[in-house]
Amino acid sequence: MxxxxxxxxxxxxxxxxxxxxxxxxxxSENSVTALIGPSGCGKSTYLRLxxxxxxxxxxxxxxxxxxxxxxxxxxxxxxxxDHLRRNVGMVFQKPNPFPKSIFENVxxxxxxxxxxxxxxxxxxxxxxxxxxVLWEEVKDKLKKSAFELSGGQQxxxxxxxxxxxxxxxILMDEPASSLDPISTGxxxxxxxxxxxxxxxxxxxxxxxxxxxVSDYTGFFYLGNLIExxxxxxxxxxxxxxxxxxYITGRxx
Amino acid sequence: MRLRRFTEPVFxxxxxxxxxxxxxxxxLIVIFLFKEGISFFNLSPVDEGSSLxxxxxxxxxxxxxxxxxxxxxxxxTNWKALGGNDQPISLCTLDELGxxxxxxxxxxxxxxxxxxxxxxxxxxxGTIGFFPDKxxxxxxxxxxxxxxxxxxxxxxxxxxEWFPTSRPAASMGVMPLLLGxxxxxxxxxxxxxxxxxxxxxxxxxxADERVRRILKPVIELLAGIPSVVYGFFGLxxxxxxxxxxxxxxxxxxxxxxxxxxxxxxxxxxITVSEDALRTTPRAMKEASLALGxxxxxxxxxxxxxxxxSGITAAAILGIGRAIGETMAALMVTGNSAxxxxxxxxxxxxxxxxxxxxxxxxPFGGLHFKALFALGCILFIITLIINFLVERVSAKRxx
Numbered sequence: 081m082x083x084x085x086x087x088x089x090x091x092x093x094x095x096x097x098x099x100x101x102x103x104x105x106x107x108s109e110n111s112v113t114a115l116i117g118p119s120g121c122g123k124s125t126y127l128r129l130x131x132x133x134x135x136x137x138x139x140x141x142x143x144x145x146x147x148x149x150x151x152x153x154x155x156x157x158x159x160x161x162d163h164l165r166r167n168v169g170m171v172f173q174k175p176n177p178f179p180k181s182i183f184e185n186v187x188x189x190x191x192x193x194x195x196x197x198x199x200x201x202x203x204x205x206x207x208x209x210x211x212x213v214l215w216e217e218v219k220d221k222l223k224k225s226a227f228e229l230s231g232g233q234q235x236x237x238x239x240x241x242x243x244x245x246x247x248x249x250i251l252m253d254e255p256a257s258s259l260d261p262i263s264t265g266x267x268x269x270x271x272x273x274x275x276x277x278x279x280x281x282x283x284x285x286x287x288x289x290x291x292x293v294s295d296y297t298g299f300f301y302l303g304n305l306i307e308x309x310x311x312x313x314x315x316x317x318x319x320x321x322x323x324x325x326y327i328t329g330r331x332x
Numbered sequence: 333m334r335l336r337r338f339t340e341p342v343f344x345x346x347x348x349x350x351x352x353x354x355x356x357x358x359x360l361i362v363i364f365l366f367k368e369g370i371s372f373f374n375l376s377p378v379d380e381g382s383s384l385x386x387x388x389x390x391x392x393x394x395x396x397x398x399x400x401x402x403x404x405x406x407x408x409t410n411w412k413a414l415g416g417n418d419q420p421i422s423l424c425t426l427d428e429l430g431x432x433x434x435x436x437x438x439x440x441x442x443x444x445x446x447x448x449x450x451x452x453x454x455x456x457x458g459t460i461g462f463f464p465d466k467x468x469x470x471x472x473x474x475x476x477x478x479x480x481x482x483x484x485x486x487x488x489x490x491x492x493e494w495f496p497t498s499r500p501a502a503s504m505g506v507m508p509l510l511l512g513x514x515x516x517x518x519x520x521x522x523x524x525x526x527x528x529x530x531x532x533x534x535x536x537x538x539a540d541e542r543v544r545r546i547l548k549p550v551i552e553l554l555a556g557i558p559s560v561v562y563g564f565f566g567l568x569x570x571x572x573x574x575x576x577x578x579x580x581x582x583x584x585x586x587x588x589x590x591x592x593x594x595x596x597x598x599x600x601x602i603t604v605s606e607d608a609l610r611t612t613p614r615a616m617k618e619a620s621l622a623l624g625x626x627x628x629x630x631x632x633x634x635x636x637x638x639x640x641s642g643i644t645a646a647a648i649l650g651i652g653r654a655i656g657e658t659m660a661a662l663m664v665t666g667n668s669a670x671x672x673x674x675x676x677x678x679x680x681x682x683x684x685x686x687x688x689x690x691x692x693x694p695f696g697g698l699h700f701k702a703l704f705a706l707g708c709i710l711f712i713i714t715l716i717i718n719f720l721v722e723r724v725s726a727k728r729x730x
Contacts (some may be wrong), residue, residue: 131622136543164626176615181639189623190634238619245623 082205083147084109084249084279085130090144092125094137099125101303102144106294112271112280114294115313116287118326121300123283125252130281131168132161148249166193169242173254175234177226177241182218185237189245204244212240213270232263239270243278250274250280256289268293287327291315299323337658362711369708372701374482377501380697385468385475387453392416392545394479398493400501411458419458426463427503428452440680442467448475463502483698488705494680496699500527504702506709508671512679515672516586516665517654520593524654525647527594528601530635532646536609537631537689548606551703555599563663566592571664578676584666587675597650605648608642609635645725652717656710658683682710 085107088128092100100122115123128134129146130155145152153164166189177185183252186205195201205222209215214236235255242250252271256264264286271280271293277278284290290297291311298308299322307314307323318324378384386392386399392414395403402408403421412418429438433448445467453459454474461475480501481487491505531551535544570591575583612624612635620630637642658681666678667688680688686703693699 133618133622136618136621162624162626165622168622170619170622171512172615172619174615176613176619178616178620178634187618188625188633192623192625197408209572241623 083107084149085281086145086147087129088145088147090126090129090142090146091158092122092134093141094144095139099303100129103305105298105305105308107279107281109279110275110277111295112275112293113298114290115281115283115300116285116290116326117306119285122303123298123300124253126148126300126305127253127281127283129158129219130249130251131165131170131229133170135161145249156240162193166245167247168249169245169247171235171239171242171250171252171255175231175236175238177229178236180226180259181223182226182237183222186240186244190242191289193245204226206238208240208243209237210275211243212236213241213266230263232259232266235259235267235285236270238266243274247278249279249281252280254283254285257285264289287329299326301326340449353675365704365707365711368701368704370705372483372655372698372705373485373488375701376480377483377503377698378480379500381466382464382500383468384478384480385449385453385463386474386478387459388474388476389457392478394481394563395501397483397501398491400480401493401495401498401503404462404498404500417420421559422456422459424449424452424456424459426467426509426636446472483702485596488702492671492689494685496693496702502698502702503542506682506706508669509680509682509685509706510709512586512665512669512672513681513683514657515675515679516589516661516681517591517651519586519590519675520597520654521647521651523590523594524597524601524650528598528646528650529643530599531602531606532606532609532643533631533636536606537635551599551602554595555603559596559657560663562596563660566639566660566664574676580676582666582678584664585676585679586672586679587666589661589679589681590675592600592664593654596657596660597653601646601650604646605639605643608639608646611642612638625688635728641724647720648717648721648724652714652721655681655713655717656683657681658687662687665697682706686710 083106086223087103087105090100090103091098100178103126114125117123123190130148132151134140134142136163142154146154148164149166156164162221178188180188183205188321190201190204206219209218214233217233218237221228226234229237236260239255245268255268255271259267268289271282274280275295282294294311296308297311297314299306299314299320301319301322307320309319314323315327318327378400380715384395391412392411395414399408399414406423408414409421410418411421416418428446429448429452432452435513438448446574449461449463449468450472451474453461453472460478483504488506490505490507491503492507494508495503508564509581535547535551566588570588571583573583573590574580574585576586578587616634616638617630620634621627626634661681665681665684667680667684668678669680669685670677672679686706687698689728690703693703
């Protein structure tokens, strides 16, 4: 497996605040990488580097290189950012469906990317809803508003929405933090299924979740990447005392 | 501590009293408005204390207010047009009597006047006479009074002529005023909504913080300018512009009114819809951008649909502002109470009518009460608008 994503000595500043301090890390293809750490440690900020979501926040400054398939995504033309975001899907902390029907939510990404072929859109919507294990629950009410679904269903809808444009990387920002345990279990199963097809990075507060779903884990603390290794190694035999303290629940 | 136990109930009751009294005052205003407005109906449109008379042989015993107006304007000159005999109509008022009879015949104190009227009408059976009841003493032998339809609600609403001061019978049809109001307001909102929405989107989504901090107070300032200033601006700038652009004899038209009212409705539309646009969760916009949508696609397909109910509320509030606006409408619409046929014609709105005519209407008279009835109509329209706003914005709470 090659390196899908790589960051080389990345520093990020929000105004005067130094949010990411010289992060170097690589993420291999078709793997799940978990980013853990206490609130405000920079793990979400790091995640949002990969689809340039940090660009939306004024006064953000970035140094270093962020490589996707070997290309620095911060050197591309501004007009190509849409293209990058098509390739790097994102699932957010809280379910955030659009005020549209279930069908239109999933079709949205296709439509904004200029696809008009109705039969293709229909097939793609069904395929991704099946991938997100939501099809059986919504197939009779595709025209209903997405707001009528439960929180867990909404989050799976958001995952289907991200999958519909066939990205190669999926970023998940605490995708299960606002869900009940059963819905969380479903999302975790889903992550497990999806890693055969996609490279997944998931930010989580939940230690057990990181242990269950990920192949690699990175521990962030105060804007530093303290440790990055195979998940098994991090959870059984971390090499840094800070990591051990955090994992065993002594702080954070 | 003891003091607080004493002052708290006092403040509480003060607040209660002011709440109740405000509600009571509002109720009082509404009751007063409708009492005056409703008492307008079932009045006779003929001047109080006067009557119309025709010869006993005349089969026409009943006339409507517009017919009477046409007769006295000499638009109808033969009884045949009114379903009577084929004989010309001749008009007779005290003036005609003064010419037909000498002072001696009339008597020094006009005591022989009824007899004179009698003989005048008898000599000209096609006569319609209009005399004060005091002079006729209701004692004419050869003539009988004409019944005139009372002012009815349906006639008031559907009537197409507004001549509240015409004599002997006033015709008061609200249609030209109502249509004038709706025409001017409709086009005002047609102009203001796209512009206001564009400005709101710009402020909420595109403008950077510095521009916003300057522009927002400026727009809010627009809302505070007195309407007479807008009217003056309209009179000096918009009216000549409309006149020269469309090569019209006068620039004071419905179009000029619409433009001025559109400018006045803009601040409402911009601020209300901008607030609605701002309620779109950031996560929702980010989700759209993360799917590769451009900023424009995000605005068009996510932000505006999310804020749709707020934008609708803004539009309805804007309409409300335009419908109720008095001074500016009075100054630039040309104030001719005719059925509007095009935008390039003078029209007259309901509020402008009230403002312009209330000063001349005798207190408590027919005209005065008609203006209150107009006020009632305006009140009902705004009530409907407020109700719609409530309904639309209630939808937002999902």
